[in-house]
Amino acid sequence: MKIRVLGCFGGNVPECGMTSFLVNDTVCLDAGFVSGALSLREQVKVKDVVISHSHLDHTCSLPFLIDNNFSAPGFILRIHAIREVIASMKAHLFNNQTWPDFTCLPNDLTPVLKLVEVPIEKPFRVNGLSIRAVRVSHIVPTTGFVVEDKTGTVAYSSDTAPTDRFWEVVNKVGNLKAVIVETSFPNELQDLANVSGHLTPQTLDTELKKLKRDVPVYLYGAKPRHRARIRAQVRALKRRRLAFLVQGKTYKF
Ligand SMILES: [Zn+2]
Numbered sequence: 001m002k003i004r005v006l007g008c009f010g011g012n013v014p015e016c017g018m019t020s021f022l023v024n025d026t027v028c029l030d031a032g033f034v035s036g037a038l039s040l041r042e043q044v045k046v047k048d049v050v051i052s053h054s055h056l057d058h059t060c061s062l063p064f065l066i067d068n069n070f071s072a073p074g075f076i077l078r079i080h081a082i083r084e085v086i087a088s089m090k091a092h093l094f095n096n097q098t099w100p101d102f103t104c105l106p107n108d109l110t111p112v113l114k115l116v117e118v119p120i121e122k123p124f125r126v127n128g129l130s131i132r133a134v135r136v137s138h139i140v141p142t143t144g145f146v147v148e149d150k151t152g153t154v155a156y157s158s159d160t161a162p163t164d165r166f167w168e169v170v171n172k173v174g175n176l177k178a179v180i181v182e183t184s185f186p187n188e189l190q191d192l193a194n195v196s197g198h199l200t201p202q203t204l205d206t207e208l209k210k211l212k213r214d215v216p217v218y219l220y221g222a223k224p225r226h227r228a229r230i231r232a233q234v235r236a237l238k239r240r241r242l243a244f245l246v247q248g249k250t251y252k253f
Contacts (some may be wrong), residue, residue, distance in 0.1 A: 001149045001177070001253045007033030008220035008245040009227070010057055010184045012197075016224045016249055018057040021180075022046070025203075027127050029156055031146060032057045035064035037248075044072045050118075050124045051081040051136045052158035053142035054088035055062050062089075063099040066141055070102075070112055073171035077102075077111035080126060081082045084141035111185070121169070123148075134169045137196040146170065152177035152253045157223065159184070161197040177253035180245065182221035186229040201233035208239065216241045218251075 007017025018032025025042075028034055028176050035043060041063055052058055061078065069075040079089065094101045094113065102113035110162040123130045128150075133143035137160050146158040149233045155170045157163075159182050170179060184198035184215050198221070199207060201219070208217065219242070222230045231244065245251075 001147070001151050001154060002250055003253065004250040005247050006037035007221075008222075008247050009220040009224055010182075010225045012057075013084070013224045015067065015247075016227075017237050018060065020058075021222060023129060023147060024041045024127075024149065025182055027129055029060045029147065030058040030131055030158070031065065032060060034061040035068055036061060036223070039077045044069050045073055047076065047120060048078045050126060051079055051089070052083055052144065052156075053138060053140050054085050054092065055159065056139065059089065059093065063093065064087060065117070066113055067099075070105075076112055076114065078116050078126075079118045080118050080124070080131075082120060082123060082141065082143055083117050085143075087119050088140070089115065092181065098225045131170070134166050136166050137163040139195075142197075146173055148173075148175070154178050154180065154253055156180040157182055159198060161227060162195065162207055164198065167207070171210075171212045172211075176215050178216045178218060178225065178251070179211065179213075180218045180220060181207065183230055184223055184227045187233055188229075189226070201230060201237060204234070205237050205239070214241070216243065218245045220245045 004022040005143045006020040009016035019027040019030045020033045031049050072110040103111050103157050116125045123132050130144040130148045136144045146155045183204045185200050187200045187202045
């Protein structure tokens, strides 16, 4: 499996794109920075986006991904997410106020956008991938994803505070190659992390004790203002096989 990191931060400054990963060139996991990171030629190949939750740092490039490619011949985008996330995008993003409702444009019969509801913990197929959504513990309905192709499986937590079911599922995955987990705030902002449903290095450390598999763990989601501090605190954990994702890098699993 090939994963290109388009953005791996929980906020946006010039060198930090927001959360989005391109899997095998055509499927995006979250969409915080798709239109900012990919050329038009690359964007038009993205036909499927799997969305973990409605927060803007995971969705804000969707309107521009569609707008940029609306008139490209044959372009159709399918957004896959659980029911609550689809409902939120309908109500708050593609609502003809924030942005046009592309699910009925250019017309109802051949819309450029399809919103596809996915089940919880049952595999669904997206362009050669088998994906399972697993609920995590954030302040809005959110799922992580277990993503499998012919070569291996990668698990992505999305935004979460301490959680259990995700780790139970991950521990049973066959051919697990890596786990991607969030770490948004430094330890001194633990209260803020708690009320906003995020991890700090110290709660990450507790979470990683739930992982019973010896695979590399990659971190994403740092708030740009705090990233140096988060890095130092993660280094101090002295855990092996733990690293930060590098924006722009392509990982092969
Ligand atoms: Zn979030």
